[in-house]
Amino acid sequence: MSGLFPTRYGHFSADGREYVITRPDTPRPWVNVICPGRYGTVISQVGSGYSWLDHASFNRLTRWEQDLVRDAWGRYLYVRDRDSGRVWSLTWQPVQAKGARYVCRHGIGYTTFESSCDEIEARLTVFVPPDDTLEIWRIELRNTSRRKRRLDVFSYFEWNLGPSPDTHREFHRLFIETEYVASAGALLATKRLNTIAEHGVGQPWNTEWPHVAFHASSVRPRGHESDKERFLGRHGSVARPHAVVEGSLSGTTGKWQDGIGALHVALDLPGGAAREMALTLGLADTRAEALRLARRYRDPAAVERAWTRMRRHWDRLLGALEVTTPDPAFDTLTNTWLKYQAISSRLRGRTGYFQPGGAYGFRDQLQDSLVFLPLAPEHTRAQILLHAAHQFADGTAWHWWHPLTEEGLKKPLNDDLLWLPFVVCHYQRETGDFATLDERVAFLGADGRPSRERATLYEHCRRAIDSFWTRLSPHGVPRMGAGDWNDGLSAIGRELKAESVWLAQFLIGVLDEWVELERRRAKPDRAVMRHYAREAEKMRRAVNRHFWDGAWYVRATKDDGTPIGSRKNRDGRIYINAQTWAILSRVVPARRLPALLGSMEKHIYKKYGPVALAPAYRTPDASIGYLTRYAPGTRENGGLYTHAAVWAVQAECALGRTEQAWQLYRAFSPILRGRDPEHYAVEPYVTPGNVDGPDSPHFGRGGWTWYTGSAAWLFRISTEWLLGVRPEWDGLRVQPCLPAGWNGFRMRRRFRGATYRIDVKRGDRDEVRVDGDCHDGTLLPVFGDGRVHRVEVTLARASAATPAARAASSRRARPKASARR
Numbered sequence: 001m002s003g004l005f006p007t008r009y010g011h012f013s014a015d016g017r018e019y020v021i022t023r024p025d026t027p028r029p030w031v032n033v034i035c036p037g038r039y040g041t042v043i044s045q046v047g048s049g050y051s052w053l054d055h056a057s058f059n060r061l062t063r064w065e066q067d068l069v070r071d072a073w074g075r076y077l078y079v080r081d082r083d084s085g086r087v088w089s090l091t092w093q094p095v096q097a098k099g100a101r102y103v104c105r106h107g108i109g110y111t112t113f114e115s116s117c118d119e120i121e122a123r124l125t126v127f128v129p130p131d132d133t134l135e136i137w138r139i140e141l142r143n144t145s146r147r148k149r150r151l152d153v154f155s156y157f158e159w160n161l162g163p164s165p166d167t168h169r170e171f172h173r174l175f176i177e178t179e180y181v182a183s184a185g186a187l188l189a190t191k192r193l194n195t196i197a198e199h200g201v202g203q204p205w206n207t208e209w210p211h212v213a214f215h216a217s218s219v220r221p222r223g224h225e226s227d228k229e230r231f232l233g234r235h236g237s238v239a240r241p242h243a244v245v246e247g248s249l250s251g252t253t254g255k256w257q258d259g260i261g262a263l264h265v266a267l268d269l270p271g272g273a274a275r276e277m278a279l280t281l282g283l284a285d286t287r288a289e290a291l292r293l294a295r296r297y298r299d300p301a302a303v304e305r306a307w308t309r310m311r312r313h314w315d316r317l318l319g320a321l322e323v324t325t326p327d328p329a330f331d332t333l334t335n336t337w338l339k340y341q342a343i344s345s346r347l348r349g350r351t352g353y354f355q356p357g358g359a360y361g362f363r364d365q366l367q368d369s370l371v372f373l374p375l376a377p378e379h380t381r382a383q384i385l386l387h388a389a390h391q392f393a394d395g396t397a398w399h400w401w402h403p404l405t406e407e408g409l410k411k412p413l414n415d416d417l418l419w420l421p422f423v424v425c426h427y428q429r430e431t432g433d434f435a436t437l438d439e440r441v442a443f444l445g446a447d448g449r450p451s452r453e454r455a456t457l458y459e460h461c462r463r464a465i466d467s468f469w470t471r472l473s474p475h476g477v478p479r480m481g482a483g484d485w486n487d488g489l490s491a492i493g494r495e496l497k498a499e500s501v502w503l504a505q506f507l508i509g510v511l512d513e514w515v516e517l518e519r520r521r522a523k524p525d526r527a528v529m530r531h532y533a534r535e536a537e538k539m540r541r542a543v544n545r546h547f548w549d550g551a552w553y554v555r556a557t558k559d560d561g562t563p564i565g566s567r568k569n570r571d572g573r574i575y576i577n578a579q580t581w582a583i584l585s586r587v588v589p590a591r592r593l594p595a596l597l598g599s600m601e602k603h604i605y606k607k608y609g610p611v612a613l614a615p616a617y618r619t620p621d622a623s624i625g626y627l628t629r630y631a632p633g634t635r636e637n638g639g640l641y642t643h644a645a646v647w648a649v650q651a652e653c654a655l656g657r658t659e660q661a662w663q664l665y666r667a668f669s670p671i672l673r674g675r676d677p678e679h680y681a682v683e684p685y686v687t688p689g690n691v692d693g694p695d696s697p698h699f700g701r702g703g704w705t706w707y708t709g710s711a712a713w714l715f716r717i718s719t720e721w722l723l724g725v726r727p728e729w730d731g732l733r734v735q736p737c738l739p740a741g742w743n744g745f746r747m748r749r750r751f752r753g754a755t756y757r758i759d760v761k762r763g764d765r766d767e768v769r770v771d772g773d774c775h776d777g778t779l780l781p782v783f784g785d786g787r788v789h790r791v792e793v794t795l796a797r798a799s800a801a802t803p804a805a806r807a808a809s810s811r812r813a814r815p816k817a818s819a820r821r
């Protein structure tokens with residue numbers, strides 16, 4: 001074993017940029033979600049997976065079934081020795097041949113498989129160029145024997161060409177049409193029926209799939225096939241397809257098959273010789289364009305250039321913020337994998353093995369887009385404007401919507417809309433770009449199409465906030481509507497009477513922030529500032545008067561007024577969000593803080609991180625929702641729900657409880673948990689959506705990796721709260737939570753047009769120097785001069801554990817926070 005954090009299944013490369021899997025039988029599929037732009041592919045450590053354009057469920061190129069045990073659907077490559085007849089595959093699936101070596105390297109934007117079987121060393125790299133709608137499979141075969149080897153390479157996958165799953169296969173296959181174009185070495189495929197109404201394309205069920213797919217080879221194919229039965233054989237299997245065993249493809253194409261794609265390339269390799277080739281799989285809007293792409297990448301130089309562009313794309317994007325700390329697990333997650341996960345899987349692909357997805361969640365991708373702030377804030381801006389365009393004139397929004405069809409779900413989950421001003425405030429803090437607030441965006445009309453009514457982004461946010469004033473309960477807190485952040489509370493507010501305490505806390509935080517934003521506008525609206533400040537204070541009082549349950553905050557009330565997340569309940573007595581956000585939004589008064597923290601420590605902070613609620617619901621409760629129907633201890637029902645767990649880390653940082661914050665962080669760090677793979681099970685390089693809680697027999701087992709809102713949040717909290725470098729309205733704050741045992745760290749970060757090279761260390765007294773000169777306080781100035789600025793921060797040894805206290809004078813709410821301790 002070598003590399004970082006080795007286990008029996010693999011390790012990180014020394015620079016943390018690759019995860020190297022050294023055997024195929026990982027406890028779950030350990031996958032890579034590769035999506036630099038519109039086109040994406042997911043590939044597991046055994047070579048299974050699927051590909052799509054724009055929408056991973058509505059526009060799936062290749063067929064896949066969500067079977068995480070067999071993990072046996074994908075696009076595969078076989079090798080056959082023409083003399084011995086031996087057959088194996090370049091990935092472990094589908095042949096599962098035991099070779100001398102098998103390595104899968106998941107990297108940023110690519111996955112490479114290295115294998116050695118029957119004295120043939122192979123390297124297969126799958127990658128997606130950032131600017132073309134295809135994937136490239138680069139293959140290198142080396143004959144390590146002395147004899148001449150005559151090899152056949154076969155590719156194989158099933159065309160899906162549209163919405164997935166297309167379970168009614170006998171129906172769908174009748175519309176697929178394939179063609180072979182010898183001059184391009186390419187199979188083409190299209191579908192004469194589209195069952196979804198693609199926006200602007202026309203009627204569903206009476207129009208074509210608006211693409212032409214292609215599968216091409218750089219080496220002239222010897223044969224091709226598009227008939228599944230001819231390839232596999234009647235009752236055949238992907239493990240031993242008839243055509244591969246026989247060594248030839250029938251050349252069938254047309255409209256009358258169960259459509260697959262397979263190419264056959266013959267490669268002869270003298271003893272010791274090596275050869276390279278490339279296969280492509282992709283799609284374009286027209287046949288001509290498909291052929292152009294297929295032809296372009298037959299040229300090895302074009303493949304090499306695409307590889308370079310791909311590497312540069314990710315390096316540029318991820319490299320904009322880098323940290324060096326004494327903790328390699330922290331650095332690996334922060335510098336590489338969290339950003340990649342959030343961008344590739346959550347924002348661009350919106351898909352993963354646990355949730356094939358494809359839609360936009362109004363709250364989800366808005367939150368995810370926070371990851372871009374220090375990297376390329378123009379992407380956050382674009383996301384904000386996209387979501388604003390999915391908001392109705394009354395301020396409410398679609399809960400989620402599908403790109404391609406532009407259809408959405410209108411359901412009153414009353415927190416959704418509030419994420420717009422929340423993210424806008426963060427964007428403003430980062431960029432100071434107030435002009436974006438004047439950007440005009442159309443609202444959705446009642447028919448779900450863009451209406452004639454347009455308003456500035458500022459107005460969009462104001463309508464979201466102001467929609468609450470008519471939706472307050474007699475207690476003075478927001479009605480939950482049909483649910484809030486916790487999707488599983490799906491039945492609690494059917495009559496729209498239920499109250500959400502967490503939502504009150506969230507709203508209070510947004511109101512406070514909006515007052516700060518308003519203050520800095522060219523012409524602040526003083527009446528709004530007064531109104532929002534007053535409402536925030538009123539709501540703080542209301543939450544404290546009506547929803548303090550003795551030692552923690554109640555989570556919500558049902559339509560009939562009974563509480564959940566209360567000591568009066570048998571199950572679900574305490575919920576995490578109503579406690580963490582009481583801290584984050586400065587709702588909890590100093591006198592209650594010790595009790596609140598005591599409750600968190602006692603009920604919420606468990607061995608593998610903070611759980612979403614405790615204890616788990618044991619029996620379904622129809623008056624709460626599907627949350628209570630999950631197996632106890634899983635997902636939101638008492639599991640560690642990573643998205644919510646990260647807010648506990650932030651809350652502890654905000655209180656200056658450094659060691660507690662780091663302890664929580666480490667408890668669920670996938671890299672650290674991944675050191676025990678048999679127990680933890682899932683990938684050690686990305687965050688899981690959840691980890692089973694103590695009420696599950698599998699306490700500590702991870703699940704739902706990749707497609708989770710926790711990635712962007714953990715990245716933010718790691719850099720802004722644990723390392724403490726965060727944008728504020730008037731500058732960049734440096735207020736680290738330096739854990740015991742750390743002497744310091746370095747960070748390179750952009751902020752409003754300048755680069756800050758921050759060097760934090762321990763010393764005899766607190767001191768901040770900017771470009772060599774002493775600087776007062778911990779708020780760094782806005783330079784905006786395109787230059788690099790050196791920032792040296794010294795933290796006095798004695799006080800290093802309580803940075804919040806030291807900085808108390810520098811932030812409005814800090815005095816309260818420090819007094820609470």
Ligand code: GLC
Nearest residue numbers: 361363364485486487488636
């Ligand atoms: C899922 C949803 C997200 C929700 C969370 C908690 O991740 O996509 O919108 O907030 O679950 O229920």
